[in-house]
Amino acid sequence: MEKRLSMLVLLILLCILSNGVNGKTKARKHRSEIKRRLKLLNKPAVKTIKSEDGDIIACVDIYKQPAFDHPALKNHTIQMQPSFIPSTETPNGERENSRPVVSQLWKKRGSCPKGTIPIRKIRRRELLRTNGRKSPEHLKGTKKIATQDRFMHLNNTKGSILYPTPENRSTAILLTYGYNYVGASGEINVWNPRVERLPEFTTAQIWLKSGAVNNFESVEAGWTVHPAQYSDARTRFFVYWTVDGYKKTGCFDLTCYGFVQTSTEIALGGAVEPGSSSFQQQYVLPINIFMDPTTTNWWLVFHNIAVGYWPGSLFSLLKHSATSVEWGGQVYSVNVRKTPHTKTAMGSGYDAEELYGFACFIGQPRILDYSKSYKYPTFVAVRKDEYNCYSAVNYKAGNANDEATFFFGGPGQSYRCP
DSSP, X not given: OHHHHHHHHHHHHHHHHHHHHHHHHHXXXXXXXXXXXXXXXXXXXXXXXXXXXXXXXXXXXXXXXXXGGSGGGTTOOOOOSOSOOOOOOOTTSOSSOSSXXXXXXXXXXXXXXXXXXXXXXXXXXXXXXXXXXXXXXXXXXXXXXXXXXXXXXXXXXXXXXXXXXXXXXXXXXXXXXXXXXXXXXXXXXXXXXXXXXXXXXXXXXXXXXXXXXTEEEEEEEEEEEOHHHHSXXXXXXXXXXXXXXXXXXXXXXXXXXXXXXXXXXXXXXXXXXOOXXXXXXXXXXXXXXXXXXXXXXXXXXXXXXXXXEEOGGGOSSTTTOEEEEEXXXXXXXXXXXXXXXXXXXXXXXXXXXXXXXXXXXXXEEXXXXXTOOEEOOXXXXXEESOTTTSEEEEEOOSOTTSXXXXXXXXXXXXXXXX
């Protein structure tokens, strides 16, 4: 009996030691992988700029940027400028927006020389906190067929489509669908909402999507407050893309390879200022995303600056067109759609019904079709996943000639959203 007991104790000790060795081996491999990725992402700099918010901006040779570590882009030829930039007209025919535009904070301390691009240096702790996402090039078995029936039909009827909101996300959006879209734009009102805890984040943005409802491709841009990604609670300009509806792929800025940057003036993930305040001046982030017809690259324009592009070769369906466009906000949290709800706010933190000066808005939402002319969508709908937590309204003033402005947002947890 004592012999059996001794053997049992010995086996337990061996299991514990084995698990400890395996755990240490896995930890070493993880640390090694993080170190490898940091080296790949933080390329050698021609010049460095220290922003007053603590960011280090590296001016990197444009031909040595992270995008070219993507297997599909090894022999890629950079398109330095889009073949055209669609004009965006306001309702009264004026081409320039009348609202003041935000700028990036790091530019107060310097600029990058010609032939380089500004890249925000990624910290080790940021990569550790956001390491759950894989780069889209690592996903296998996601080949899509461009002719597939890739829409979810509302009420079992053809002719209407809607992408469901992915898990752990809550959105309040203006959307249009049912046509082929090769561009979208809008003026996104800039605020600095509260984020309750890591790894939660909040965004105000534009999405262009195509593909199966639970496996879509998307390109996205706007502003975000994302402490896990950026180590602070500042409002930051971001880009994003996924090829499988966020299930296994998707990344902000240049944390996975793919987006090709061409501008010396804009740093992806860089803080923007000033933000809007109640009763005060309202600031906007003008975003324009469109597909270049000669290359199928999806170009991103920040105000009048061509920032760069997502190469068409990254996608199966988006290299043809998008089938849905969305404008609005989202909150990411494991505590959305449940009680107690997250206190992370969307937009300004005010409900949409508070309107101008309080609620966040997107003005002049436009779509681009094959006519190459931006226009207000023929059809729009408003969707809010949690109307008691984050509301949305497409508001039109009394003047019949005025165009509707889309307002959205909310505080998250409140007396209406326990």
